[in-house]
Structures are given as C-alpha cells and as structure tokens.
Amino acid sequence: MMRPYEHKAQYYETDQMKVVHHSNYIRWFEEARTDFMGQIGLPYRQMEEKGIIVPVLSVKCDYKSMTRFEEVVEVYTYVKKFNGIRMEFSYEIRDKKTGEVRVTGESGHCFLDPDYHLLSIKKKFPDYFKVYKSYEGKTDLYEEGKGYE
Amino acid sequence: MMRPYEHKAQYYETDQMKVVHHSNYIRWFEEARTDFMGQIGLPYRQMEEKGIIVPVLSVKCDYKSMTRFEEVVEVYTYVKKFNGIRMEFSYEIRDKKTGEVRVTGESGHCFLDPDYHLLSIKKKFPDYFKVYKSYEGKTDLYEEGKGYE
Amino acid sequence: MMRPYEHKAQYYETDQMKVVHHSNYIRWFEEARTDFMGQIGLPYRQMEEKGIIVPVLSVKCDYKSMTRFEEVVEVYTYVKKFNGIRMEFSYEIRDKKTGEVRVTGESGHCFLDPDYHLLSIKKKFPDYFKVYKSYEGKTDLYEEGKGYE
Amino acid sequence: MMRPYEHKAQYYETDQMKVVHHSNYIRWFEEARTDFMGQIGLPYRQMEEKGIIVPVLSVKCDYKSMTRFEEVVEVYTYVKKFNGIRMEFSYEIRDKKTGEVRVTGESGHCFLDPDYHLLSIKKKFPDYFKVYKSYEGKTDLYEEGKGYE
Numbered sequence: 001m002m003r004p005y006e007h008k009a010q011y012y013e014t015d016q017m018k019v020v021h022h023s024n025y026i027r028w029f030e031e032a033r034t035d036f037m038g039q040i041g042l043p044y045r046q047m048e049e050k051g052i053i054v055p056v057l058s059v060k061c062d063y064k065s066m067t068r069f070e071e072v073v074e075v076y077t078y079v080k081k082f083n084g085i086r087m088e089f090s091y092e093i094r095d096k097k098t099g100e101v102r103v104t105g106e107s108g109h110c111f112l113d114p115d116y117h118l119l120s121i122k123k124k125f126p127d128y129f130k131v132y133k134s135y136e137g138k139t140d141l142y143e144e145g146k147g148y149e
Numbered sequence: 150m151m152r153p154y155e156h157k158a159q160y161y162e163t164d165q166m167k168v169v170h171h172s173n174y175i176r177w178f179e180e181a182r183t184d185f186m187g188q189i190g191l192p193y194r195q196m197e198e199k200g201i202i203v204p205v206l207s208v209k210c211d212y213k214s215m216t217r218f219e220e221v222v223e224v225y226t227y228v229k230k231f232n233g234i235r236m237e238f239s240y241e242i243r244d245k246k247t248g249e250v251r252v253t254g255e256s257g258h259c260f261l262d263p264d265y266h267l268l269s270i271k272k273k274f275p276d277y278f279k280v281y282k283s284y285e286g287k288t289d290l291y292e293e294g295k296g297y298e
Numbered sequence: 299m300m301r302p303y304e305h306k307a308q309y310y311e312t313d314q315m316k317v318v319h320h321s322n323y324i325r326w327f328e329e330a331r332t333d334f335m336g337q338i339g340l341p342y343r344q345m346e347e348k349g350i351i352v353p354v355l356s357v358k359c360d361y362k363s364m365t366r367f368e369e370v371v372e373v374y375t376y377v378k379k380f381n382g383i384r385m386e387f388s389y390e391i392r393d394k395k396t397g398e399v400r401v402t403g404e405s406g407h408c409f410l411d412p413d414y415h416l417l418s419i420k421k422k423f424p425d426y427f428k429v430y431k432s433y434e435g436k437t438d439l440y441e442e443g444k445g446y447e
Numbered sequence: 448m449m450r451p452y453e454h455k456a457q458y459y460e461t462d463q464m465k466v467v468h469h470s471n472y473i474r475w476f477e478e479a480r481t482d483f484m485g486q487i488g489l490p491y492r493q494m495e496e497k498g499i500i501v502p503v504l505s506v507k508c509d510y511k512s513m514t515r516f517e518e519v520v521e522v523y524t525y526v527k528k529f530n531g532i533r534m535e536f537s538y539e540i541r542d543k544k545t546g547e548v549r550v551t552g553e554s555g556h557c558f559l560d561p562d563y564h565l566l567s568i569k570k571k572f573p574d575y576f577k578v579y580k581s582y583e584g585k586t587d588l589y590e591e592g593k594g595y596e
Binding site for chain 4: 159160161176179180183187192193194197217218219
Binding site for chain 1: 308309310325328329332336341342343346366367368
C-alpha cells in the first residue's frame with residue numbers, strides 16, 4: 001500500500017484571510033506528485049537526470065474547505081489516465097485529523113526531452129511506461145480509512 | 150477601454166526547467182483580478198474593509214507556452230458569469246512582445262461576510278452588483294490588438 | 299533532546315540556477331522556528347490565539363553551499379538571546395546526508411498584543427517567559443552528530 | 448537620474464498578520480536589483496546568457512514598518528561595494544505615498560561561470576567592470592525627494 005503525502009500548513013502559506021492561500025494547493029499537488037513518483041520507484045529527480053522533463057499542461061482545483069496555520073493535510077494522489085504520451089493525475093487533499101476534504105484537483109502532463117521535444121515514454125523508456133501503466137485508473141492505492149486518525 | 154494587467158517575470162518565479170513555475174500563473178490571475186477590480190472602481194482592499202470577502206472556489210489553468218525570466222506578459226481579465234452569489238472570471242495571458250498566448254484560465258468565487266457566511270451582493274451592496282453585472286459576458290473590454298506591440 | 303527540523307527541497311523552490319532560490323531559506327527558518335516552539339511546548343498558533351504576535355524585526359542569512367531539488371536539509375534552531383522584550387534565534391541548515399552546512403542565519407523578534415503594541419512576556423505571560431529563558435544561549439540542544447547520517 | 452523600483456503589494460504576499468510576509472522583501476530586493484541592472488544597461492538575463500551567474504552570498508534585512516495589501520512601495524538600490532570579485536548592494540524600501548521607510552537591507556554577491564567557478568569580472572568582462580565600478584558607493588542616484596509623492 002502507498003501512504004498519502006503529508007504537509008503541515010506554514011505561516012508563510014497563509015494570507016490575510018487567515019487561511020492557506022489558494023495558490024499553495026497547486027504546489028502541494030506537486031509535492032505529493034513527486035512523493036508519489038518516489039514511492040513507485042521513479043523519483044522525479046532521477047527522471048530529469050535521464051533527460052525526461054515532465055511539464056504541467058493543465059491544472060484544476062476545487063476548494064471545498066479552508067486550511068489553517070499548523071494544520072496537517074494528507075494528499076492522496078492517483079494516476080487517472082496514462083497513454084505514454086500524456087498523463088493525468090488526480091488529487092484529494094484532506095485534513096489529517098478530521099478527514100474533511102479540503103481540495104480536489106487534477107493535473108495534466110506530457111513528457112519532453114532536454115530539447116523540449118515530445119517524448120514517447122513507451123518507446124524510449126519502456127520500463128517506466130510499465131510502472132505508470134500499472135497505476136492507471138487504480139483507486140485502491142491507499143489503506144482504507146488511512147486518511148482518518 | 151480597460152488596459153490589460155502587466156507583469157514582468159521575476160527570477161524567483163522561475164524553476165529549474167528555466168521557465169516560470171506553473172503555480173505562479175494562479176498568482177498572476179489574482180494580480181490581474183485585483184487590478185481589474187481597481188479599474189472598474191471596486192478595489193478589493195476597499196471591499197474587504199466593507200466586510201466583503203471574495204474567496205476562490207475553483208481555479209483552472211491551461212498552459213500553452215512557457216514564460217522566461219524578464220519577459221513581460223499581459224493578462225486579459227473578463228467577468229464570465231455573475232449572478233450576485235457567484236462570480237466567474239476568465240483570463241488570457243499573452244506575451245507582451247509577440248502576443249503569443251501563454252496561459253488561459255478561469256476562477257470561481259463567492260462572497261462572504263466577515264463571519265464567513267454567504268453574502269448576497271445583490272441585496273447588501275446593490276451598487277457593487279450593478280457594476281459587476283455590467284461587465285458580465287463582455288469580451289470587448291480591451292482595445293483591439295492592444296495586446297500586441 | 300530536541301530534533302532538528304527536516305525539510306525536503308521542492309521543485310517549486312528551485313530557480314533557473316537549478317538550486318533552491320535563496321529567499322526560501324528565510325521561509326525554512328520560519329518553519330524550523332515554529333517547529334522549535336512546538337517542541338518546547340509553546341506552539342505559535344496557540345500563542346497567537348492567546349493574543350501574542352511575534353513579528354520578525356530582522357533577518358540575516360549567509361549562504362555557504364547550494365541545495366538541490368529533492369535533497370533533505372536539517373535546520374538546527376537556537377535561542378541566542380531573550381530578555382522578555384526581544385528574542386533572537388540563530389539557525390544552521392545542513393544537508394541531512396552529508397552534514398555539509400548550507401546556510402547559517404539569525405532572526406530578531408519582539409512580542410506584540412493584538413493592537414500591535416509592545417508586550418512584555420515577562421509580565422503578562424511569566425510561564426512562557428521561563429520556558430524561553432531556559433533555552434537562552436544553550437547550544438547543546440541536539441544530540442551530538444545527530445545531523446549526520 | 449535613476450528611478451526607484453515600484454512594487455504593489457499583492458494579496459498572496461500577505462500573511463495572517465494581515466501584512467506582507469517578511470520573506471517577500473528579499474524577493475523585492477531581487478526585483479529591484481534586476482531592475483537596477485537593466486537601468487544601468489546590464490540586464491541580468493543578458494549576463495546569464497553570456498555565462499555570468501551572480502549568486503547571492505548573504506542577505507540582511509531590517510523591518511521598520513509593515514506593508515499592507517495594495518500599498519505601493521519604492522525600492523532604492525545602491526552599489527555599496529564592488530571590487531570585481533564581490534559586489535554588495537544596499538536597499539531602502541519606502542512607502543510610495545508617505546515615504547515612510549518599510550525595510551532596509553543588503554545583499555552580497557559574487558560572479559560565477561557556468562561551471563560554478565569564481566569569475567573575475569575585471570579580467571573577463573572589463574566593460575561590465577567599469578559600469579559597476581562607476582556606481583560604487585554613489586548615494587545620489589535618485590532625484591532628491593523622488594521617493595515622496
């Protein structure tokens with residue numbers, strides 16, 4: 001089983017509404033996504049060192065409730081779609097203590113080589129392709145109830 | 150006519166892909182949105198002082214091309230929908246020099262009072278309601294070609 | 299014994315020099331400072347709820363070496379000076395794996411009440427005063443060698 | 448004469464103390480520094496393209512008063528010291544409307560080649576050396592009273 005990514009809301013992430021500024025959730029998606037890649041054995045840093053760049057093509061975020069300073073959230077990350085050319089992640093951010101959903105969202109990605117040309121993961125990195133493919137559409141990655149203390 | 154909001158990409162906004170990090174566009178939407186509110190005579194700071202909070206309920210972003218350090222972009226902001234309870238803005242970010250589209254996006258908002266309860270702008274602030282309503286769905290806010298040098 | 303604060307360098311914290319942007323270390327100081335306060339039993343959130351604001355009056359940072367994406371650093375935090383009116387923290391940030399010093403720094407603070415007037419912790423919160431005072435100038439807070447794997 | 452760099456405080460730059468978070472001033476120093484470089488004819492982007500990297504070695508910041516959302520500040524930048532190997536900038540940030548000093552600070556820099564080796568500007572880029580040298584220690588760069596409306 002995988003473990004959700006944990007993040008503690010920092011003071012500098014709050015704004016004068018006294019909650020976490022909405023732009024930070026996009027950054028927490030990224031934190032969770034790189035953690036997810038590490039957990040499945042394909043750390044993003046290693047991918048970049050092999051010449052694979054994974055830019056963000058789109059992002060979507062629905063804000064359901066607010067996070068306050070020093071609260072801990074858990075980010076559940078899923079591979080929604082993957083065809084070797086494009087990849088879509090989905091995310092659910094919940095308060096660690098109560099399980100209340102804070103934010104849901106998605107991000108779309110492609111793969112580029114160091115010259116910023118489209119890269120077919122399937123052809124060039126078949127091992128990576130297999131790993132990602134094995135997670136596509138799977139929603140039972142995390143232990144049931146794991147998100148609730 | 151209105152003028153698009155200008156932003157110069159800063160060094161601290163770049164990431165190791167050598168372009169502006171994708172999360173910053175969400176912040177540029179906000180910069181443009183508050184500038185837009187100022188231009189139509191309802192500065193956001195003044196609204197907060199009158200007890201109106203305008204949280205972000207959702208955000209969407211499509212990344213079309215990359216912005217590099219020291220490039221200047223123009224953000225075109227529009228009121229897509231507004232019914233006095235909810236408001237939707239749409240954005241188009243273009244490179245100032247070439248007019249190339251960098252990012253398009255949307256954000257959804259509601260209105261809250263200082264106790265975080267839903268607020269009907271129509272009932273409580275009819276003057277504000279009228280102003281926003283007059284911009285709803287209008288796409289000819291900016292001088293034609295203004296975005297291109 | 300206390301434990302140093304750990305932070306993993308995130309992608310959005312890098313800049314086009316391919317290392318962590320220097321402004322983030324100021325934020326990591328803050329992360330470590332609030333973690334320190336939690337460890338000594340005076341969580342910052344709780345202090346704010348009791349009406350104590352602890353603004354930053356000054357900050358100093360010496361950059362010794364660079365942090366790369368996905369590297370983990372440890373922040374060692376110390377109470378350098380404390381007289382009930384002003385407080386100075388000092389920080390040492392080291393790479394977790396090698397122990398190499400990344401950054402050293404300091405921050406100066408005072409205490410304010412909710413109206414932004416100076417607050418004497420000694421008079422108003424003598425319990426808090428005692429706790430902070432007991433850490434003043436102590437440099438043996440962390441287990442020897444703890445910073446090196 | 449030079450013009451001070453202007454920055455309008457953004458919502459995402461505030462924190463729950465309802466003022467601009469202290470870490471942002473370090474970023475405003477950088478904005479002002481790159482603007483300064485542009486004004487003296489040596490844009491930072493151009494320098495990086497010629498293979499000159501100018502990392503930050505140290506930074507110092509004294510917070511005198513607080514900046515609120517939508518306030519405009521002016522940053523006055525000076526070359527405090529420059530010997531071709533190291534360079535020190537000093538900064539004064541003032542409220543544009545009142546002239547009140549918000550923050551003063553300094554930053555120390557060196558010059559590196561693309562392999563991160565120390566670079567002597569004097570030997571390799573004598574033209575750049577001359578320009579910087581001509582600003583060293585000069586404090587009358589801005590029109591008297593320019594900072595006050």
